[in-house]
Amino acid sequence: MNDNPQDYRKVDVLIVGAGPAGLAAAIAAKHRRPELAICVIDKGAAPGNHALSGAVLEPGALARLLDPVRPGWQESDEAGAVLLARVESDDVLWLPGHRRAVSLLPLLKTARLLGLGYGRMIHGGDYICSVSRLAAWLGKIAQELGVEVLPGFAAADLLWDQGAGRAAGVKLVDQGRDKEGRPQRNFLAGETISADFILLAEGCDGLLSEKFITMAGLQRAGEQLYSLGVKELIRVSDEQYAKFGDRRVVHAMGFPLWTPLSGPDVFGGGIMYPMGENRIAVGIIAGLDYRYHDFNPQNALSLFKEHHYVKQFIDGGTLVETGAKMIPEGGWEAVPRCPQNGTVGKGNVVLLGDAAGLVNMLKIKGLHNAIESGLAAAEALAANGSPEKLAAAYTAALERAGVVREMAAARNFRQCIARFGTTAGLLLAAAGRLLPRFKIKPDYTHLQREAFPRRAPAPYDKDTFTALARTGHREEEPCHLLIGDEALCRDHCLAKFNAPCITFCPAGVYEKIGPQPRPANPSNCLHCKTCQRKCPFDNIRWTVPEGGEGPRYTTM
Numbered sequence: 259m260n261d262n263p264q265d266y267r268k269v270d271v272l273i274v275g276a277g278p279a280g281l282a283a284a285i286a287a288k289h290r291r292p293e294l295a296i297c298v299i300d301k302g303a304a305p306g307n308h309a310l311s312g313a314v315l316e317p318g319a320l321a322r323l324l325d326p327v328r329p330g331w332q333e334s335d336e337a338g339a340v341l342l343a344r345v346e347s348d349d350v351l352w353l354p355g356h357r358r359a360v361s362l363l364p365l366l367k368t369a370r371l372l373g374l375g376y377g378r379m380i381h382g383g384d385y386i387c388s389v390s391r392l393a394a395w396l397g398k399i400a401q402e403l404g405v406e407v408l409p410g411f412a413a414a415d416l417l418w419d420q421g422a423g424r425a426a427g428v429k430l431v432d433q434g435r436d437k438e439g440r441p442q443r444n445f446l447a448g449e450t451i452s453a454d455f456i457l458l459a460e461g462c463d464g465l466l467s468e469k470f471i472t473m474a475g476l477q478r479a480g481e482q483l484y485s486l487g488v489k490e491l492i493r494v495s496d497e498q499y500a501k502f503g504d505r506r507v508v509h510a511m512g513f514p515l516w517t518p519l520s521g522p523d524v525f526g527g528g529i530m531y532p533m534g535e536n537r538i539a540v541g542i543i544a545g546l547d548y549r550y551h552d553f554n555p556q557n558a559l560s561l562f563k564e565h566h567y568v569k570q571f572i573d574g575g576t577l578v579e580t581g582a583k584m585i586p587e588g589g590w591e592a593v594p595r596c597p598q599n600g601t602v603g604k605g606n607v608v609l610l611g612d613a614a615g616l617v618n619m620l621k622i623k624g625l626h627n628a629i630e631s632g633l634a635a636a637e638a639l640a641a642n643g644s645p646e647k648l649a650a651a652y653t654a655a656l657e658r659a660g661v662v663r664e665m666a667a668a669r670n671f672r673q674c675i676a677r678f679g680t681t682a683g684l685l686l687a688a689a690g691r692l693l694p695r696f697k698i699k700p701d702y703t704h705l706q707r708e709a710f711p712r713r714a715p716a717p718y719d720k721d722t723f724t725a726l727a728r729t730g731h732r733e734e735e736p737c738h739l740l741i742g743d744e745a746l747c748r749d750h751c752l753a754k755f756n757a758p759c760i761t762f763c764p765a766g767v768y769e770k771i772g773p774q775p776r777p778a779n780p781s782n783c784l785h786c787k788t789c790q791r792k793c794p795f796d797n798i799r800w801t802v803p804e805g806g807e808g809p810r811y812t813t814m
Contacts, residue, residue: 266406269297271639272428272453274413274466276300277309278389278625279611280459281396281407282323282632283639288403289327290640297451298400299411299428301785303806305397307409308461308785310489310583310814311389311625312529312541314345314381314507319629328399340392341385342534346505348381351567353512353528359567362511374688375668378620381507386531389625390811410806414448416456416466416607418473424605424646427452428466433804439736454645457635459610459628462584463787465802467613471594474604480591481698482615483672484791485526488555488582488764489541490723491533491813492575499536502571507531509622510568514561514712515544518681522711524548525675525683528562530571533813538572545587546701546792547676550710551755555582556723556764557714564715580726581814582764582786585624586615587672590665591695601653606645608652610635616661620668630659667691673698705755705794720766724782728810729765731781731803738803739767739777739789746795747775759789759798784809 271287273280276298284298302308320341324331331337352360363380370377397407414431418424427450434445458467462484470476494502508530515524525545533539542559562568586592593615596604603609610616610631617624634655642651656662670690675683677696686693731738741747751757757775759768764786769778777789777798785808790800 266297266408266451267449268452269295271296271455272451273298273457273459274428275459275461276305276397276407277393277459277461279628279632281393281400282629283457283610283635284400284405285327285403286323286633286636287639288405290636297406299408299413301412301802301805302409302808303810304409306390306393307810308808309389309393310581310811312531313387313389313625314384314623315387316626317385319626323629323633336395340395341387343386343505345381345384345386345507347503349506349508350379351510353510353565355513357566375620379622388813390814412802412805413466414802416470425456425607431802431804435736436734437736455639455648456607457610458613460613462586462612464613467609470607476594477597478592478594480588480673480695481700482586482588482592483676484546484701485543485585485587486546486555486582486788487541487543487585488559489539489814490577491537491539491579492572493537493578494572494575498571502532502538504532513565514558516680523680525680540572547704549704549706550708551705551758552761553710554761556718560714560718561712577726579813580723581809581811582784584786584788586612586617587619588615589619589672590669601649603649603652606648608635608649618664618668619672627661630661634659701791702794702796724765727784729782729784729808731807733781735804737777737780738801739780740799740801742797744774746797748773751795755794759793762792763789
């Protein structure tokens with residue numbers, strides 16, 4: 259064991275990512291084995307700064323995490339600030355146009371009685387939650403237990419030994435380079451953190467996670483599919499908040515993303531959650547397999563906010579916080595596994611939470627599985643002293659926890675929609691478990707010259723959106739958004755699709771400078787990585803900027 263836990267450069271357990279999955283693993287592992295030197299690093303300025311979700315939480319996993327370490331935690335003020343209210347009114351709506359709203363809850367209750375997958379979309383009894391606050395709270399608990407939680411530490415590379423089939427550690431990003439990559443006077447070379455066990459909990463499309471998947475030869479049975487969630491926090495009047503209620507959640511499908519037969523056809527929908535203090539979270543989630551070259555999820559959010567049902571609760575309100583993040587939607591078929599033994603990782607490295615893709619699209623949630631994966635990793639660490647056996651022990655723990663069974667039960671849901679479109683796909687998905695595996699193309703291949711048929715009332719104000727996400731990067735550092743072939747952007751993407759990155763980037767990072775689309779404003783980046791997954795020529799790569807940068811979410 260490490261005799262000097264204050265020296266983070268050599269630890270027993272290194273966790274990359276201070277989100278719910280990584281911090282759950284740290285807390286549970288430290289409780290089970292206090293002698294372990296455990297370090298959690300995160301590229302954000304503080305735990306929770308890069309965490310964004312709806313969120314509605316099934317509380318069972320959180321209780322299993324905190325009951326042993328904080329008896330009576332449910333009664334604390336901190337718990338009340340994180341778990342805002344138990345859901346009592348669960349509105350699942352179909353919006354056929356810009357005025358009407360039809361409840362789907364009776365159909366979902368019937369589906370539950372019949373044992374159909376759609377019955378899992380009911381959220382009654384779950385808790386409305388701020389995932390930013392949850393991560394901040396879990397980070398505090400982890401530190402109190404003796405875990406080293408180090409925000410502002412951005413990891414650039416995993417030190418993978420191909421011959422040994424394990425990783426020696428992680429290399430942090432260099433700091434203090436100028437825009438051309440030359441060391442400045444304040445240059446600091448990225449340090450190496452060595453560890454016996456490495457847990458990758460970076461969230462969706464994590465840099466180290468994707469590098470690890472490639473280096474270790476992990477394979478997905480099906481293509482990973484992504485969506486982009488765009489979220490606003492709006493302060494409304496006393497009357498509007500009382501009318502909405504503090505125990506209601508709204509999940510809506512239909513307008514403005516999808517109308518059967520006549521179009522448009524974008525998988526996704528809108529959300530509304532009360533967040534306390536007269537604030538209502540309003541968001542849109544749009545699958546990135548859309549085909550419209552000019553589609554902007556933020557404009558779709560503007561249209562959703564203009565719907566008669568939505569507008570009554572937020573009209574005249576004040577925008578107080580914003581954010582955007584990708585969601586992995588491919589389900590169990592897209593979880594990376596070792597082809598030899600099916601483990602969710604290899605050797606002494608495992609994937610947790612959204613880094614593994616543990617989102618259940620039939621439930622429209624993955625936060626509970628993120629925490630469960632952290633608990634499973636802690637169980638594997640507690641029962642296993644051999645780093646080489648971590649991946650096998652972790653995968654077995656995931657199976658015992660029911661995560662694998664839950665994910666497998668929802669397999670083919672999102673694939674049906676990607677393969678057959680929203681209308682036919684939703685019908686086929688009711689029997690998704692009985693259908694064969696579909697070969698799905700990556701999201702970026704779906705883009706066409708077709709225009710999205712619905713126009714927002716006004717162009718979305720991306721400058722205000724970026725400002726309220728409180729994002730920032732050092733202006734003189736190298737651009738962390740890399741264009742593979744600039745000629746491809748200029749001569750093909752611009753001519754065929756009018757450079758869609760300029761439209762879909764929620765932070766306005768990309769602009770046309772002369773004849774060339776470029777990441778002109780990298781300091782605006784929200785780290786959502788949509789550009790990496792939706793560039794129609796797969797020509798953009800997101801790399802990690804210096805630590806402590808990016809958005810600073812507090813209630814997302």
